[in-house]
Amino acid sequence: MKINHQHYRSIWRDAQSVRIIDQTRLPFAFAVERLHTHEQMCHAIRSMQVRGAPLIGAAAAYGMVLGCQQQADEQTLQNVAAQLLATRPTAVNLAWALQRMLQQLLALPLEQRAQVAWALALAIADEDVAQNQAIGQHGLALIQPLATAHPQRAVNILTHCNAGWLATVDGGTALAPIYAAHDAGLSVHVWVDETRPRNQGASLTAWELAQHGVPHTVISDNAGGHLMQHGQVDMVIVGADRVTRNGDVCNKIGTYLKALAAHDQHIPFYTAVPTPTIDWQLAEGAGIAIEMRDADEVAYMQGQDDQGQLQRLRVIPHESPALNPAFDVTPARLVSGLITERGIVTPQQLPTLEASL
Numbered sequence: 001m002k003i004n005h006q007h008y009r010s011i012w013r014d015a016q017s018v019r020i021i022d023q024t025r026l027p028f029a030f031a032v033e034r035l036h037t038h039e040q041m042c043h044a045i046r047s048m049q050v051r052g053a054p055l056i057g058a059a060a061a062y063g064m065v066l067g068c069q070q071q072a073d074e075q076t077l078q079n080v081a082a083q084l085l086a087t088r089p090t091a092v093n094l095a096w097a098l099q100r101m102l103q104q105l106l107a108l109p110l111e112q113r114a115q116v117a118w119a120l121a122l123a124i125a126d127e128d129v130a131q132n133q134a135i136g137q138h139g140l141a142l143i144q145p146l147a148t149a150h151p152q153r154a155v156n157i158l159t160h161c162n163a164g165w166l167a168t169v170d171g172g173t174a175l176a177p178i179y180a181a182h183d184a185g186l187s188v189h190v191w192v193d194e195t196r197p198r199n200q201g202a203s204l205t206a207w208e209l210a211q212h213g214v215p216h217t218v219i220s221d222n223a224g225g226h227l228m229q230h231g232q233v234d235m236v237i238v239g240a241d242r243v244t245r246n247g248d249v250c251n252k253i254g255t256y257l258k259a260l261a262a263h264d265q266h267i268p269f270y271t272a273v274p275t276p277t278i279d280w281q282l283a284e285g286a287g288i289a290i291e292m293r294d295a296d297e298v299a300y301m302q303g304q305d306d307q308g309q310l311q312r313l314r315v316i317p318h319e320s321p322a323l324n325p326a327f328d329v330t331p332a333r334l335v336s337g338l339i340t341e342r343g344i345v346t347p348q349q350l351p352t353l354e355a356s357l
């Protein structure tokens with residue numbers, strides 16, 4: 001059976017536990033983990049078994065559920081939220097989901113919290129799925145004219161990292177318009193940035209697209225600019241971990257470089273972003289905390305050898321230090337538009353979007 005978002009969500013309730021797809025095992029193994037405690041959910045987020053801004057938010061919500069099943073007094077709830085918040089600093093969805101869960105749980109009588117928490121987390125998950133469906137349809141409207149303009153060939157779209165259904169509860173953000181176009185019968189082809197050092201593109205986006213039957217080609221992170229210079233890219237669509245009031249886009253490290261190349265080559269550069277990923281409290285991207293991850297993620301690579309065995313190999317000298325910033329900030333001036341569930345807006349139109357929420 002093909003494993004795609006027609007069959008699975010990336011996170012779901014199973015009795016009194018939460019099931020996740022362990023994304024660190026893909027693309028070579030499809031493994032589902034069962035989590036029983038909020039500490040296990042903290043580990044799953046921190047180790048990137050679950051990752052992607054919207055999914056991190058939903059995972060945090062379910063982490064709050066697991067953390068309040070035995071005790072649901074305010075001190076317990078605040079402690080659980082603090083532990084979940086400390087897992088990863090950059091995706092605003094984490095803080096957004098925790099704030100929403102805390103506010104709703106504390107408004108409930110103590111004895112109702114453990115049970116109602118499940119419904120509150122599911123509401124966050126269901127909203128994400130609906131938002132991504134809408135993002136897909138709005139983004140499809142961007143792809144259709146490119147397909148009309150190039151009837152003899154596929155529309156070539158470059159994406160960075162993984163912003164597919166694995167990065168959300170379901171449907172994806174940057175990949176949602178691509179799935180919508182493919183499912184509508186349009187001819188699309190995706191350039192998949194490998195996305196060093198964690199290779200979310202090579203291991204997750206490529207896996208998703210292969211499972212869904214979407215034509216794609218994995219490329220090194222350094223190839224995108226060359227392809228743009230040679231007319232091989234019609235548009236760029238990426239995800240986001242945090243967008244600020246002025247439209248600066250924080251996303252996986254390397255996104256900024258793609259935006260620079262796209263701008264230089266007059267190629268449309270879009271970010272697909274559900275509104276919970278917009279941080280209305282932050283004026284511009286300079287204020288975003290950029291996660292610094294373990295340098296070993298740069299120093300080592302993981303893959304499968306020809307005998308099907310997973311190997312972890314060092315790829316830099318033992319004497320060489322490494323630095324591993326996990327995100328960068330693309331200034332709003334390089335962003336053609338933001339594909340939200342409310343429609344496509346330019347960075348300059350964000351205040352109008354905020355007023356409509």
Ligand SMILES: CSC[C@H]1O[C@H](OP(=O)(O)O)[C@H](O)[C@@H]1O
Pocket residue numbers: 051052053054160161162163164167168172173174200238239240241251252253326
């Ligand atoms: C749908 S947004 C996904 C967003 O999150 C990824 O980061 P990570 O894999 O470290 O959680 C990446 O920035 C994606 O664009």
